[in-house]
Amino acid sequence: MEHELTWGLPVILYLFLAGVGSGAVTVSASVLLRGGGGGFGGDHFSMARYGAIIGPFPVMIGTSLIVLELGRPDRAFNLFKVVNLSPMNIGSWLLLLFMATSVLYALTFLPSFFASLKHLSRRLDLVRRILAFVNVPLGIGVAVYTGVMLGAMPSRPLWNSPILALLFLVSALSTGVAMIILARVLFHRKSANAEARHKFHESAYLLTASDALLIGTELMVIFLFVLFAHLTIGNVKYAVSVILPGGELAPLFWLWVVLIGLLLPVLAELVFVIPKLLFHRGYSAPGTIEVAIAIAVLTGxxxxxxVIVVGGQITGPMGL
Known part of the structure; x- marks a missing residue:
């Protein structure tokens, strides 16, 4: 059966890229505030730097796609003419503020940028931490907004769930961690120093364990999302059937989202995390495994x- 989709790949990419970017910056800022700051060096600081530098780009690319999708890019500026409490207006201001502060935050990790600004370089750590404090709530806000934007449409029952925003938030944080893991493996310079290698693996353990926890949370939220819709009568129960066994999008959802994007990665991560967590052994995961896990999480x-964007359209609109 063919369906006419109003929102296609540009919107899907926007939701994905905005989630990845905001998640990466939020994780970076959290790591920095919890002890990864103070000068250039250190593996925790390196984790924060990867997330900070990479994070703004997906958000800016995704936002550009959604602006171009409007047909007339100048329409995007209409969202800033009036300040109100509509989801689109709030989300637009959140995106604008986040892109500005995340770019500034990324610049504080580039020592060459501040080489000619000696009066600022002395206070660079303070500036970086202030921007980190700002980017945590803004990053969470952008990640949540991607779900709220869909959930604010009652005529699309699959989207109209109070759990969707939480699901997109947890997914954004998990994919943000995956992006940082991928960047660390691909761009890390291997050291012959045993202590340096040990610290690198210890910081990798922090990322992998955090990602395993986030994936576990995401699986629980998916369960609640499906359960909430299934126990609701009427249009919402009908809409969620599209991802249940026998539904039109069920193979995509259970294979690519649940199995490949969540279950296989978390099982692989636990193989390396549990020995250190329970038996205090050293953590050392092969780079190829870390890359495969990160790609699987990003794909999921x-x-x-x-699945959510397409599913919401092929099961709606419904009468209000």
Whole structure:
């Protein structure tokens, strides 16, 4: 059966890229505030730097896609003419503020940028921490907004769930961690120093354990999302059937989102996390495994948005 989709790949990519970027910056800022700051060096600081530098780009690319999707890019500026409490207006201001502060935050991790600004470089750590404090709530806000934007449409019952925003938030944080893991493996310079290698693996353990916890949370939220819709009578119960066994999008959802994007990555992560967590052994995961896990998590994050956006359209609109 063919369906006419008003929102296609540009919107799906926007939701995915905004989630990845905001998640990466939020994780970076959290790591920095919890002890990863203070000068250039240190593996925790390196984690924060990867997330800070990478994070703004997906958000800016995704926002550009959604602006171009409007057909007339100048329409995007209409959202800033009036300040009100509509989801689109709040989300637009959140995106604008986040892009500005995340770019400034990223610049504080580039020592060459501040080389000619000696009066600022002395206070660089303070500036970086202030921007980190600002970017945590803004990053969470952008991640939540991607779900609120869909949930604010009551005529699309699959989207009209109070749990969707939480699901997109947890997914954004998980894919943000995956992006940082991927960047660390691909761009890390291997050291012959045993202590340096040990610290690198210890910081990798923090990321992997955090991602395993986030994936576990995401699986629980998905369960609540499906349960909430299934126990609701009427249009919402009908809409969620599209991802249940026998539904039109069920193969995509259970194979690509749940199995490949969540279950397989978390099981692989636990293989390396549990020995250290329970038996205090050293953590050392092969780089190829870390890359495979990160790619699987990112793929699952994209497919989650794909299934939700498409599913909401082929099961609606419904009468109000």
């Amino acid at each position: 994050g994209f497919m989650l948005r794909y």
